[in-house]
Amino acid sequence: MYNIKSNEGGYLMEERVIKLQADLEELKNKVGEKTAAKLELDKYSRIIHRLAEFSADCEECRQYFDELESHLLQMVNQAKTKELTPQEIKVHRQMTANITSHLMKKHQLVPSGYYIGIYLALGISIGLVLGFLLFDNMPLGMPIGMEMGVAIGSGLDADAKKKGKVM
Numbered sequence: 543m544y545n546i547k548s549n550e551g552g553y554l555m556e557e558r559v560i561k562l563q564a565d566l567e568e569l570k571n572k573v574g575e576k577t578a579a580k581l582e583l584d585k586y587s588r589i590i591h592r593l594a595e596f597s598a599d600c601e602e603c604r605q606y607f608d609e610l611e612s613h614l615l616q617m618v619n620q621a622k623t624k625e626l627t628p629q630e631i632k633v634h635r636q637m638t639a640n641i642t643s644h645l646m647k648k649h650q651l652v653p654s655g656y657y658i659g660i661y662l663a664l665g666i667s668i669g670l671v672l673g674f675l676l677f678d679n680m681p682l683g684m685p686i687g688m689e690m691g692v693a694i695g696s697g698l699d700a701d702a703k704k705k706g707k708v709m
C-alpha cells in the first residue's frame with residue numbers, strides 16, 4: 543500500500559497546514575457549536591500552527607501533526623453521517639491533553655490565561671490566610687488576595703504573550 547508518510551518532502555508543510563485547517567473548519571460546521579466547544583476546536587487552529595512550526599526540529603511534534611491529520615479526517619468523515627460517540631470525544635480530549643502537555647513541557651508554551659488562573663486561585667487562598675491573620679476574619683482578606691493574584695497573573699500572561707509563548 544502506498545504510504546504518504548514515507549514520501550516526506552512530497553507534501554509541503556504549508557499545504558498540510560491549510561488542508562488541516564480546512565478539515566477543522568468542516569468539523570466545526572458538522573458537529574455544531576456545543577460539540578465543537580466540548581472538543582475545544584477553537585484551540586486547534588493555534589495548536590496546528592504550533593505543531594507545524596516546531597515540526598522542523600521536533601520529532602514528537604511531527605508525530606502529533608501526523609496523528610492529527612488522520613484523526614481530524616476520521617472525525618470529519620464520521621460527523622458526516624452520525625454523531626460522535628462519547629468514546630470518540632474522550633479519545634479526542636486525551637489527544638488534546640497529550641499535545642498541550644508536550645507543548646508546555648518541551649516548548650515552554652502556556653495556554654491563554656494560564657497564569658491568571660493559577661495566581662487568582664493562589665491569591666484567594668493567601669487572601670483568606672491574610673484575612674485571618676490581620677483581621678481575624680478570613681473573607682475580609684479575599685479581595686486583597688484576588689487583586690494581588692490578578693495583578694501578578696495578568697502581568698505574567700501579558701509577558702508570555704509578548705514573548706510569543708502563548709499556545
Ligand SMILES: [Zn+2]
Nearest residue numbers: 596600602603
Ligand atoms: Zn515538539
